[in-house]
Amino acid sequence: MEIRIYLLQRPHIEIDGKEAFTKLNNKAFAMILYLASKQGQAVSKEVLSELFWPEQQGENARSNLRQNLSYIKKICTEELAELCTEEVSVISSERNVCSLNENLDIKVDLIEFWHNLKAGYAAEDADDRIRYLQAAADAYRGSVLSGVYVRGSATFEEWLMFERESVNQNLVRVCKDLASIYQEKGMAERAIDCLKKLLQMDPLLEEVHLELMRLYYENKERAKAICQYKECVRILGEELNISPMEETRSLYQKISEEGSDFVLPQADLAEQNSQNRVFVLRPSAPAPMDYEGIYTLLEPVVEDGSVVPDYLKRGLALLFPQYSDRLDGQNLPEIYLFYTIKKLLEHLSEKGKLTIQVEDGDGLDGKTKQLIHYLSGNLDHPNIEII
Numbered sequence: 007m008e009i010r011i012y013l014l015q016r017p018h019i020e021i022d023g024k025e026a027f028t029k030l031n032n033k034a035f036a037m038i039l040y041l042a043s044k045q046g047q048a049v050s051k052e053v054l055s056e057l058f059w060p061e062q063q064g065e066n067a068r069s070n071l072r073q074n075l076s077y078i079k080k081i082c083t084e085e086l087a088e089l090c091t092e093e094v095s096v097i098s099s100e101r102n103v104c105s106l107n108e109n110l111d112i113k114v115d116l117i118e119f120w121h122n123l124k125a126g127y128a129a130e131d132a133d134d135r136i137r138y139l140q141a142a143a144d145a146y147r148g149s150v151l152s153g154v155y156v157r158g159s160a161t162f163e164e165w166l167m168f169e170r171e172s173v174n175q176n177l178v179r180v181c182k183d184l185a186s187i188y189q190e191k192g193m194a195e196r197a198i199d200c201l202k203k204l205l206q207m208d209p210l211l212e213e214v215h216l217e218l219m220r221l222y223y224e225n226k227e228r229a230k231a232i233c234q235y236k237e238c239v240r241i242l243g244e245e246l247n248i249s250p251m252e253e254t255r256s257l258y259q260k261i262s263e264e265g266s267d268f269v270l271p272q273a274d275l276a277e278q279n280s281q282n283r284v285f286v287l288r289p290s291a292p293a294p295m296d297y298e299g300i301y302t303l304l305e306p307v308v309e310d311g312s313v314v315p316d317y318l319k320r321g322l323a324l325l326f327p328q329y330s331d332r333l334d335g336q337n338l339p340e341i342y343l344f345y346t347i348k349k350l351l352e353h354l355s356e357k358g359k360l361t362i363q364v365e366d367g368d369g370l371d372g373k374t375k376q377l378i379h380y381l382s383g384n385l386d387h388p389n390i391e392i393i
Contacts, residue, residue: 007089009096011042013116014173015147017154019096026085027096033058034078036154036162038096041106042114043151043169048103060159075099116173119145123176136187139180143203146177177207185217194225209241216254223261229302231261232325233295233371262326283354287374288365299374301325303362304347307354315353321346340373344380351381355389362392 010020017039019027027035037058041049055067062070079095086094098107106112119142126138150170156162181200188197198221204214215238222231235250235258242248249255287299307313308326324343354360364370364378382392 007086007111009110009112011039011112011114013039013043013114013151014119014145015115015152017151021085021089027081029081029085030078032154033156034074034081036151036156037074038078039151039154040162040165041097041104042112043116045106045112045114045117048100048105050103052102054104057159057162057165058156060161075104115145116150119173123180126180132187136184139184143177143180143184143200146173146203146207149207174207178204178211189221194221197221198225210245212238212242212250212254215250216257219254219257219261223257228261229298229305230295232258232301233298235261236297236325237295283358284361284363286363286365287367287370287378296371296373297325299370300343300347300377303374304350307350313354314350318346318350318353322350341380344377347377348381348385351385351390352387355387358389360390362390364393 059067082095083093122138122142129135181204185197185200219231
Protein backbone atom coordinates (compact mmCIF):
# COMPACT_ATOMS: atom_id res chain seq x y z
CA MET A 7 0.00 0.00 0.00
CA GLU A 8 1.44 3.35 -1.08
CA ILE A 9 0.10 6.66 0.16
CA ARG A 10 1.00 9.78 -1.80
CA ILE A 11 0.39 13.27 -0.47
CA TYR A 12 0.42 16.13 -2.96
CA LEU A 13 1.23 19.66 -1.84
CA LEU A 14 2.65 21.08 -5.10
CA GLN A 15 -0.56 20.77 -7.10
CA ARG A 16 -4.20 20.55 -6.06
CA PRO A 17 -3.72 19.34 -2.47
CA HIS A 18 -4.98 15.79 -2.14
CA ILE A 19 -4.06 12.33 -0.85
CA GLU A 20 -3.99 9.11 -2.88
CA ILE A 21 -3.84 5.48 -1.84
CA ASP A 22 -2.46 3.24 -4.58
CA GLY A 23 -3.35 5.86 -7.16
CA LYS A 24 -6.90 6.56 -5.98
CA GLU A 25 -7.89 9.73 -4.15
CA ALA A 26 -8.66 9.09 -0.50
CA PHE A 27 -9.67 10.77 2.76
CA THR A 28 -12.04 13.14 0.97
CA LYS A 29 -14.38 13.06 4.03
CA LEU A 30 -11.87 14.88 6.22
CA ASN A 31 -12.91 18.32 7.39
CA ASN A 32 -10.76 21.31 6.44
CA LYS A 33 -8.79 21.54 9.68
CA ALA A 34 -7.98 17.82 9.85
CA PHE A 35 -6.94 17.84 6.18
CA ALA A 36 -4.75 20.92 6.72
CA MET A 37 -3.05 19.29 9.70
CA ILE A 38 -2.13 16.20 7.69
CA LEU A 39 -0.73 18.39 4.92
CA TYR A 40 1.22 20.50 7.40
CA LEU A 41 2.84 17.42 8.95
CA ALA A 42 3.47 16.03 5.45
CA SER A 43 5.53 19.13 4.66
CA LYS A 44 7.71 18.16 7.62
CA GLN A 45 7.96 14.44 6.90
CA GLY A 46 10.71 12.91 9.01
CA GLN A 47 10.33 15.58 11.70
CA ALA A 48 8.30 15.54 14.87
CA VAL A 49 6.20 18.61 15.69
CA SER A 50 5.31 19.44 19.26
CA LYS A 51 1.65 19.32 20.17
CA GLU A 52 2.01 22.79 21.64
CA VAL A 53 2.97 24.14 18.20
CA LEU A 54 0.08 22.30 16.54
CA SER A 55 -2.36 23.66 19.12
CA GLU A 56 -1.19 27.24 18.49
CA LEU A 57 -1.34 26.77 14.73
CA PHE A 58 -4.79 25.26 14.48
CA TRP A 59 -6.59 26.65 17.53
CA PRO A 60 -5.04 30.08 18.05
CA GLU A 61 -8.18 31.38 19.73
CA GLN A 62 -8.03 28.67 22.43
CA GLN A 63 -5.79 28.64 25.48
CA GLY A 64 -3.78 25.85 27.08
CA GLU A 65 -5.81 22.75 27.87
CA ASN A 66 -8.73 23.77 25.65
CA ALA A 67 -6.46 23.83 22.60
CA ARG A 68 -4.86 20.50 23.58
CA SER A 69 -8.32 18.98 24.00
CA ASN A 70 -9.29 20.11 20.50
CA LEU A 71 -6.06 18.63 19.18
CA ARG A 72 -6.78 15.25 20.81
CA GLN A 73 -10.28 15.23 19.33
CA ASN A 74 -8.90 16.12 15.90
CA LEU A 75 -6.29 13.34 16.01
CA SER A 76 -8.98 10.86 17.08
CA TYR A 77 -11.20 12.02 14.21
CA ILE A 78 -8.34 11.60 11.69
CA LYS A 79 -7.63 8.09 12.99
CA LYS A 80 -11.31 7.15 12.66
CA ILE A 81 -11.48 8.31 9.02
CA CYS A 82 -8.18 6.61 8.16
CA THR A 83 -9.27 3.34 9.77
CA GLU A 84 -12.55 3.39 7.83
CA GLU A 85 -10.87 4.00 4.45
CA LEU A 86 -8.05 1.54 5.09
CA ALA A 87 -10.30 -1.20 6.45
CA GLU A 88 -9.78 -3.40 3.39
CA LEU A 89 -6.00 -3.00 3.58
CA CYS A 90 -5.39 -3.02 7.33
CA THR A 91 -6.86 -5.26 10.03
CA GLU A 92 -6.27 -2.80 12.88
CA GLU A 93 -6.83 0.86 13.63
CA VAL A 94 -4.35 3.05 11.80
CA SER A 95 -3.74 6.73 11.11
CA VAL A 96 -1.44 8.64 8.78
CA ILE A 97 -0.47 10.68 11.84
CA SER A 98 1.60 9.19 14.61
CA SER A 99 0.82 10.70 18.01
CA GLU A 100 3.28 10.35 20.89
CA ARG A 101 3.07 11.95 24.31
CA ASN A 102 4.17 15.46 23.31
CA VAL A 103 4.75 15.30 19.55
CA CYS A 104 3.08 14.32 16.28
CA SER A 105 4.49 13.31 12.90
CA LEU A 106 3.60 11.36 9.79
CA ASN A 107 3.31 7.66 10.54
CA GLU A 108 6.71 6.18 9.65
CA ASN A 109 5.24 2.67 9.59
CA LEU A 110 3.25 3.52 6.48
CA ASP A 111 4.70 3.91 2.99
CA ILE A 112 3.98 7.63 2.56
CA LYS A 113 5.52 9.74 -0.18
CA VAL A 114 5.17 13.53 -0.29
CA ASP A 115 5.84 15.47 -3.49
CA LEU A 116 7.21 18.48 -1.59
CA ILE A 117 9.74 16.29 0.24
CA GLU A 118 10.75 14.71 -3.08
CA PHE A 119 11.16 18.22 -4.51
CA TRP A 120 13.65 19.17 -1.80
CA HIS A 121 15.46 15.82 -2.12
CA ASN A 122 15.88 16.13 -5.89
CA LEU A 123 16.93 19.75 -5.57
CA LYS A 124 19.68 18.89 -3.10
CA ALA A 125 20.81 15.82 -5.06
CA GLY A 126 20.87 17.76 -8.33
CA TYR A 127 23.18 20.49 -7.10
CA ALA A 128 25.39 17.96 -5.33
CA ALA A 129 25.72 15.70 -8.40
CA GLU A 130 29.08 15.75 -10.16
CA ASP A 131 27.81 13.89 -13.24
CA ALA A 132 26.06 16.25 -15.70
CA ASP A 133 23.38 13.74 -16.65
CA ASP A 134 22.59 13.05 -13.00
CA ARG A 135 22.31 16.77 -12.34
CA ILE A 136 19.85 17.19 -15.18
CA ARG A 137 17.82 14.18 -14.07
CA TYR A 138 17.46 15.34 -10.47
CA LEU A 139 16.81 19.00 -11.28
CA GLN A 140 14.25 18.08 -13.93
CA ALA A 141 12.50 15.82 -11.42
CA ALA A 142 12.36 18.77 -9.00
CA ALA A 143 10.91 21.03 -11.68
CA ASP A 144 8.38 18.41 -12.77
CA ALA A 145 7.09 18.02 -9.20
CA TYR A 146 5.86 21.62 -9.15
CA ARG A 147 2.37 21.90 -10.63
CA GLY A 148 0.98 24.71 -8.54
CA SER A 149 1.46 26.91 -5.50
CA VAL A 150 2.21 25.14 -2.23
CA LEU A 151 -1.03 24.08 -0.52
CA SER A 152 -3.15 26.09 -2.93
CA GLY A 153 -6.56 26.82 -1.40
CA VAL A 154 -5.65 25.45 2.04
CA TYR A 155 -6.17 27.73 5.03
CA VAL A 156 -6.87 27.66 8.76
CA ARG A 157 -9.47 30.24 9.72
CA GLY A 158 -8.21 32.82 12.16
CA SER A 159 -4.64 31.48 12.27
CA ALA A 160 -2.16 34.20 11.33
CA THR A 161 0.64 31.84 12.37
CA PHE A 162 -0.43 29.23 9.82
CA GLU A 163 -0.70 31.89 7.09
CA GLU A 164 2.76 33.20 7.95
CA TRP A 165 4.26 29.71 7.81
CA LEU A 166 2.54 29.04 4.49
CA MET A 167 3.77 32.34 3.02
CA PHE A 168 7.39 31.56 3.86
CA GLU A 169 7.02 27.96 2.61
CA ARG A 170 5.68 29.16 -0.73
CA GLU A 171 8.36 31.82 -1.05
CA SER A 172 11.10 29.28 -0.35
CA VAL A 173 9.76 26.85 -2.95
CA ASN A 174 9.23 29.60 -5.51
CA GLN A 175 12.74 31.00 -5.13
CA ASN A 176 14.29 27.57 -5.54
CA LEU A 177 12.04 26.71 -8.48
CA VAL A 178 13.14 29.89 -10.26
CA ARG A 179 16.75 28.90 -9.70
CA VAL A 180 16.18 25.33 -10.90
CA CYS A 181 14.28 26.27 -14.04
CA LYS A 182 16.74 28.98 -15.03
CA ASP A 183 19.68 26.64 -14.51
CA LEU A 184 17.98 23.86 -16.46
CA ALA A 185 17.12 26.24 -19.29
CA SER A 186 20.76 27.32 -19.46
CA ILE A 187 21.97 23.70 -19.50
CA TYR A 188 19.50 22.73 -22.22
CA GLN A 189 20.48 25.74 -24.32
CA GLU A 190 24.14 24.75 -24.10
CA LYS A 191 23.19 21.27 -25.26
CA GLY A 192 21.16 22.64 -28.17
CA MET A 193 17.88 21.40 -26.66
CA ALA A 194 15.82 24.53 -27.23
CA GLU A 195 12.42 22.90 -26.71
CA ARG A 196 13.40 21.62 -23.27
CA ALA A 197 14.73 25.06 -22.35
CA ILE A 198 11.46 26.63 -23.49
CA ASP A 199 9.46 24.18 -21.35
CA CYS A 200 11.47 25.19 -18.27
CA LEU A 201 10.82 28.88 -18.83
CA LYS A 202 7.13 28.27 -19.46
CA LYS A 203 6.91 26.57 -16.07
CA LEU A 204 8.31 29.70 -14.47
CA LEU A 205 5.59 31.79 -16.09
CA GLN A 206 2.96 29.38 -14.79
CA MET A 207 4.28 30.14 -11.33
CA ASP A 208 4.61 33.90 -11.85
CA PRO A 209 3.46 35.40 -15.17
CA LEU A 210 4.89 38.80 -14.14
CA LEU A 211 8.52 37.66 -14.55
CA GLU A 212 9.38 39.91 -17.48
CA GLU A 213 12.95 38.60 -17.72
CA VAL A 214 11.50 35.15 -18.42
CA HIS A 215 9.24 36.52 -21.16
CA LEU A 216 12.34 38.15 -22.64
CA GLU A 217 14.39 34.95 -22.50
CA LEU A 218 11.54 33.02 -24.13
CA MET A 219 11.42 35.58 -26.93
CA ARG A 220 15.17 35.11 -27.48
CA LEU A 221 14.83 31.33 -27.55
CA TYR A 222 11.96 31.41 -30.03
CA TYR A 223 13.87 33.89 -32.17
CA GLU A 224 17.04 31.78 -32.17
CA ASN A 225 14.94 28.69 -32.89
CA LYS A 226 13.44 30.46 -35.94
CA GLU A 227 9.98 30.48 -34.37
CA ARG A 228 9.42 34.15 -34.94
CA ALA A 229 5.64 34.09 -34.68
CA LYS A 230 5.89 32.57 -31.20
CA ALA A 231 8.40 35.24 -30.19
CA ILE A 232 5.97 37.93 -31.28
CA CYS A 233 3.11 36.23 -29.44
CA GLN A 234 5.23 35.95 -26.30
CA TYR A 235 5.80 39.67 -26.44
CA LYS A 236 2.08 40.30 -26.82
CA GLU A 237 1.41 38.13 -23.78
CA CYS A 238 4.04 40.05 -21.82
CA VAL A 239 2.46 43.38 -22.82
CA ARG A 240 -1.00 42.16 -21.84
CA ILE A 241 -0.03 40.80 -18.44
CA LEU A 242 2.14 43.76 -17.41
CA GLY A 243 -0.56 46.16 -18.57
CA GLU A 244 -3.43 44.40 -16.84
CA GLU A 245 -1.66 43.54 -13.58
CA LEU A 246 0.82 46.40 -13.08
CA ASN A 247 -0.32 49.06 -15.56
CA ILE A 248 3.20 49.32 -17.00
CA SER A 249 4.86 48.68 -20.37
CA PRO A 250 7.72 46.24 -20.99
CA MET A 251 11.25 47.47 -20.34
CA GLU A 252 13.35 48.92 -23.16
CA GLU A 253 15.34 45.69 -23.68
CA THR A 254 12.15 43.71 -24.29
CA ARG A 255 10.74 46.31 -26.68
CA SER A 256 14.05 46.50 -28.56
CA LEU A 257 14.13 42.74 -29.12
CA TYR A 258 10.54 42.86 -30.33
CA GLN A 259 11.47 45.62 -32.78
CA LYS A 260 14.47 43.63 -34.02
CA ILE A 261 12.42 40.47 -34.53
CA SER A 262 9.79 42.40 -36.47
CA GLU A 263 12.30 44.18 -38.68
CA GLU A 264 14.17 40.99 -39.57
CA GLY A 265 11.08 39.12 -40.68
CA SER A 266 12.39 38.59 -44.19
CA ASP A 267 15.05 36.21 -42.86
CA PHE A 268 12.50 33.63 -41.71
CA VAL A 269 9.85 31.39 -43.19
CA LEU A 270 6.84 30.85 -40.93
CA PRO A 271 4.87 27.64 -41.37
CA GLN A 272 1.42 28.47 -40.06
CA ALA A 273 0.05 30.71 -42.83
CA ASP A 274 1.02 30.66 -46.51
CA LEU A 275 0.37 33.38 -49.04
CA ALA A 276 0.01 31.87 -52.50
CA GLU A 277 0.07 33.71 -55.81
CA GLN A 278 1.29 36.95 -54.26
CA ASN A 279 1.90 38.65 -57.58
CA SER A 280 -1.33 37.61 -59.21
CA GLN A 281 -4.79 39.13 -59.06
CA ASN A 282 -6.06 36.26 -56.90
CA ARG A 283 -4.59 35.96 -53.44
CA VAL A 284 -5.08 32.93 -51.22
CA PHE A 285 -4.27 33.00 -47.50
CA VAL A 286 -4.02 29.53 -45.95
CA LEU A 287 -4.33 29.28 -42.16
CA ARG A 288 -3.23 26.09 -40.47
CA PRO A 289 -2.04 25.28 -36.93
CA SER A 290 1.73 25.10 -36.51
CA ALA A 291 1.74 23.47 -33.07
CA PRO A 292 -0.56 21.48 -30.77
CA ALA A 293 -1.03 24.53 -28.52
CA PRO A 294 -0.33 27.75 -30.45
CA MET A 295 -0.06 31.04 -28.60
CA ASP A 296 -2.63 33.79 -28.85
CA TYR A 297 -2.30 35.97 -31.99
CA GLU A 298 0.03 33.46 -33.68
CA GLY A 299 -2.35 32.77 -36.55
CA ILE A 300 -3.24 36.44 -36.98
CA TYR A 301 0.40 37.43 -37.03
CA THR A 302 1.41 34.90 -39.65
CA LEU A 303 -1.68 35.67 -41.71
CA LEU A 304 -0.74 39.33 -41.95
CA GLU A 305 3.05 39.13 -42.09
CA PRO A 306 3.45 38.57 -45.86
CA VAL A 307 1.36 41.68 -46.51
CA VAL A 308 2.94 43.81 -43.79
CA GLU A 309 6.46 42.97 -44.99
CA ASP A 310 5.50 44.72 -48.21
CA GLY A 311 4.66 47.99 -46.50
CA SER A 312 3.65 49.64 -49.75
CA VAL A 313 0.32 47.77 -49.83
CA VAL A 314 -0.77 48.88 -46.35
CA PRO A 315 -2.54 52.27 -46.28
CA ASP A 316 -1.13 54.72 -43.74
CA TYR A 317 -4.48 55.11 -42.00
CA LEU A 318 -4.44 51.41 -41.03
CA LYS A 319 -0.92 51.26 -39.65
CA ARG A 320 -1.78 52.54 -36.18
CA GLY A 321 -4.27 49.72 -35.68
CA LEU A 322 -1.73 47.13 -36.85
CA ALA A 323 0.83 48.39 -34.33
CA LEU A 324 -0.71 45.98 -31.85
CA LEU A 325 1.26 43.25 -33.64
CA PHE A 326 3.74 45.19 -35.78
CA PRO A 327 5.71 47.83 -33.85
CA GLN A 328 7.37 49.19 -36.99
CA TYR A 329 4.08 50.98 -37.60
CA SER A 330 4.30 53.01 -34.40
CA ASP A 331 7.56 54.25 -32.92
CA ARG A 332 5.85 54.87 -29.60
CA LEU A 333 3.75 51.72 -29.78
CA ASP A 334 0.67 53.86 -29.20
CA GLY A 335 -1.36 51.18 -30.96
CA GLN A 336 -0.72 48.93 -27.98
CA ASN A 337 -3.38 50.78 -26.01
CA LEU A 338 -6.12 50.27 -28.58
CA PRO A 339 -8.86 47.72 -27.80
CA GLU A 340 -8.62 44.31 -29.42
CA ILE A 341 -11.75 44.90 -31.48
CA TYR A 342 -9.94 47.79 -33.19
CA LEU A 343 -7.30 45.33 -34.42
CA PHE A 344 -10.03 43.10 -35.85
CA TYR A 345 -11.66 46.11 -37.50
CA THR A 346 -8.29 47.17 -38.96
CA ILE A 347 -7.71 43.70 -40.40
CA LYS A 348 -11.17 43.76 -41.95
CA LYS A 349 -10.42 47.12 -43.60
CA LEU A 350 -7.01 45.86 -44.78
CA LEU A 351 -8.56 42.79 -46.41
CA GLU A 352 -11.16 44.98 -48.11
CA HIS A 353 -8.35 47.20 -49.38
CA LEU A 354 -6.41 44.24 -50.75
CA SER A 355 -9.51 42.84 -52.44
CA GLU A 356 -9.79 45.95 -54.60
CA LYS A 357 -7.02 44.49 -56.80
CA GLY A 358 -8.65 41.09 -57.20
CA LYS A 359 -10.29 38.16 -55.49
CA LEU A 360 -9.02 37.26 -52.03
CA THR A 361 -9.61 33.88 -50.35
CA ILE A 362 -8.93 32.97 -46.70
CA GLN A 363 -8.72 29.20 -46.43
CA VAL A 364 -8.91 27.87 -42.86
CA GLU A 365 -7.53 24.37 -42.31
CA ASP A 366 -8.39 22.72 -38.97
CA GLY A 367 -9.99 25.77 -37.38
CA ASP A 368 -10.24 24.00 -34.01
CA GLY A 369 -6.43 23.83 -33.87
CA LEU A 370 -5.90 27.58 -34.27
CA ASP A 371 -5.13 29.83 -31.32
CA GLY A 372 -8.01 31.53 -29.52
CA LYS A 373 -7.43 35.04 -30.88
CA THR A 374 -7.31 33.80 -34.48
CA LYS A 375 -10.56 31.92 -33.95
CA GLN A 376 -12.12 35.14 -32.66
CA LEU A 377 -10.87 37.00 -35.74
CA ILE A 378 -12.33 34.41 -38.13
CA HIS A 379 -15.63 34.58 -36.26
CA TYR A 380 -15.57 38.39 -36.43
CA LEU A 381 -14.77 38.41 -40.15
CA SER A 382 -17.45 35.82 -40.89
CA GLY A 383 -20.06 38.04 -39.25
CA ASN A 384 -18.85 41.46 -40.40
CA LEU A 385 -17.02 41.03 -43.69
CA ASP A 386 -19.38 41.12 -46.66
CA HIS A 387 -17.43 41.78 -49.85
CA PRO A 388 -17.92 40.22 -53.29
CA ASN A 389 -14.16 39.73 -53.77
CA ILE A 390 -13.51 38.10 -50.38
CA GLU A 391 -14.28 34.49 -49.52
CA ILE A 392 -13.65 32.65 -46.24
CA ILE A 393 -13.49 28.89 -46.63
